[in-house]
Amino acid sequence: MYRELGDGHWLSDKIENNEIFPVGGYIAGSITEYMKVDADTFQTFFEKVAKNQQILLENNHFKEWYSKTKTDFDYSLFCHMYAFNAVMKTVFPNATKNAGKRAGFYEGKRTLSEAVSKNMCACNEYSVLAQLYFQSQNIPTRYVGGELVSNGDFEAFEPHSFIVFQKGEKDYVYDPVNSQEHQLPRIAEFVGKKDNEYLETRNLFNDNKWYYAGGRNGEFLKYFPETNLKETLTKASQKNSYKKDKQNV
Numbered sequence: 001m002y003r004e005l006g007d008g009h010w011l012s013d014k015i016e017n018n019e020i021f022p023v024g025g026y027i028a029g030s031i032t033e034y035m036k037v038d039a040d041t042f043q044t045f046f047e048k049v050a051k052n053q054q055i056l057l058e059n060n061h062f063k064e065w066y067s068k069t070k071t072d073f074d075y076s077l078f079c080h081m082y083a084f085n086a087v088m089k090t091v092f093p094n095a096t097k098n099a100g101k102r103a104g105f106y107e108g109k110r111t112l113s114e115a116v117s118k119n120m121c122a123c124n125e126y127s128v129l130a131q132l133y134f135q136s137q138n139i140p141t142r143y144v145g146g147e148l149v150s151n152g153d154f155e156a157f158e159p160h161s162f163i164v165f166q167k168g169e170k171d172y173v174y175d176p177v178n179s180q181e182h183q184l185p186r187i188a189e190f191v192g193k194k195d196n197e198y199l200e201t202r203n204l205f206n207d208n209k210w211y212y213a214g215g216r217n218g219e220f221l222k223y224f225p226e227t228n229l230k231e232t233l234t235k236a237s238q239k240n241s242y243k244k245d246k247q248n249v
Contacts, residue, residue, distance in 0.1 A: 004031065005146075005215030008159075012143045013225050015039070015131055022145055023106050023124050033106040039132050041113040045091055046136045052083040071204045073187065074167060080137065081174055081185040084130055088176070089183060095121040096177075126177040127161040134163070140225055141165040141174070146214030148175075149198055154211075157198075162212060166224050173201055173212055180205065194218045 002012040002021060008029040010022055017039040022031045056062050056079040066075055088095065097119035105120050115125050124145065131143040141163050148160035163174040171194070175186040188201035188210060195218050198211035214220030 002143075002145075005219055007215070009144070009146045009214045009220070011145070011214060011220050012131065013140070014135060015128060015143060021128065035106055035115065036109065036111045037128060037132070038111045038113050041111075042129065042132065043136075045087070045129075046133050048091065049080075049083050049087045049133055050137060052087055053079045056083055069205060073172075073204055077139070077167070078185070078187070080134070080139065081176075081187060082183065084133055084176060085179045085183045085185050088126070088129070089179075092116055092119075092121070094119045095125070121177075123161040123175075123177040127163055130163050130174065130176040139165075142220070142224065144212075144214040144220045146212060146220060147198070148213075149211040150208075152209055152211065154198070157213075160212070164212075164221060171221050173210075175210075190221065194221060 001014070001016060001019065002010045004010045008031055010031065012021075015021060015037055017037065019037045020034050021037045023033040023035050053076075057076060062079075063075065066078065095116060099120060099122045102120050102122060105115070105118075112125060112128060115121055116129075127143055131141060134141040142165060143161065144164055145159075145161045147157055148162070149157045161177075163176065165172055165174070171190040173188050173190065175188075178186045180186055184205060186203065187205075188203045188208075190199050190212075191202045192200045197217060198213045199218050199221070201210050201212060202208075203210070212220075
């Protein structure tokens with residue numbers, strides 16, 4: 001269920017199937033549009049992403065490339081995000097084609113699957129799908145409907161939806177709709193003060209600095225569920241290893 005943060009911002013640590021969920025971000029306003037999240041419709045899509053994640057995880061060439069990026073970010077988690085971007089582009093190649101026509105689209109009782117089928121997707125739909133996928137993999141993440149300032153241009157802030165999560169002592173953002181060249185996922189670490197209105201992030205793969213907001217003074221990064229992400233990823237890896245060993249018996 002989602003939780004309102006004020007100023008038209010909100011977050012959710014778990015989106016329920018058939019939940020009536022807010023749409024878009026509204027600067028200094030209130031939430032006025034909603035959709036029905038028919039999550040069960042996307043099970044095949046989630047399974048395809050998980051399968052591709054496993055292929056990437058075991059691909060030695062891909063792993064070698066990743067080692068040269070010189071980031072200490074978890075390789076398994078990176079593969080989940082890369083796979084989501086790649087499969088999204090393959091399965092729903094025109095998802096954002098009609099994004100500019102979304103005004104009024106949700107005035108009726110629309111579903112997430114309708115938005116996808118009619119190519120009405122924007123950051124909100126991408127982030128909801130990403131959050132649902134992570135939930136299907138028992139990976140603790142948080143959906144945020146807030147705001148974005150790209151490359152420090154504070155005259156160009158915009159409503160935006162994205163995913164945040166914690167790993168160890170660090171906080172990260174994954175921005176599924178804003179993929180980089182060659183489907184490289186946009187993943188960034190929050191740096192600097194955590195109580196500003198807009199929080200600075202440093203991209204893991206380039207020098208871009210983007211700023212994210214949700215609620216007041218970094219509220220969207222507070223009170224994460226007490227779930228150990230490293231333990232979750234380790235268990236998933238061990239489970240897949242067990243399956244592989246069993247198949248080879």
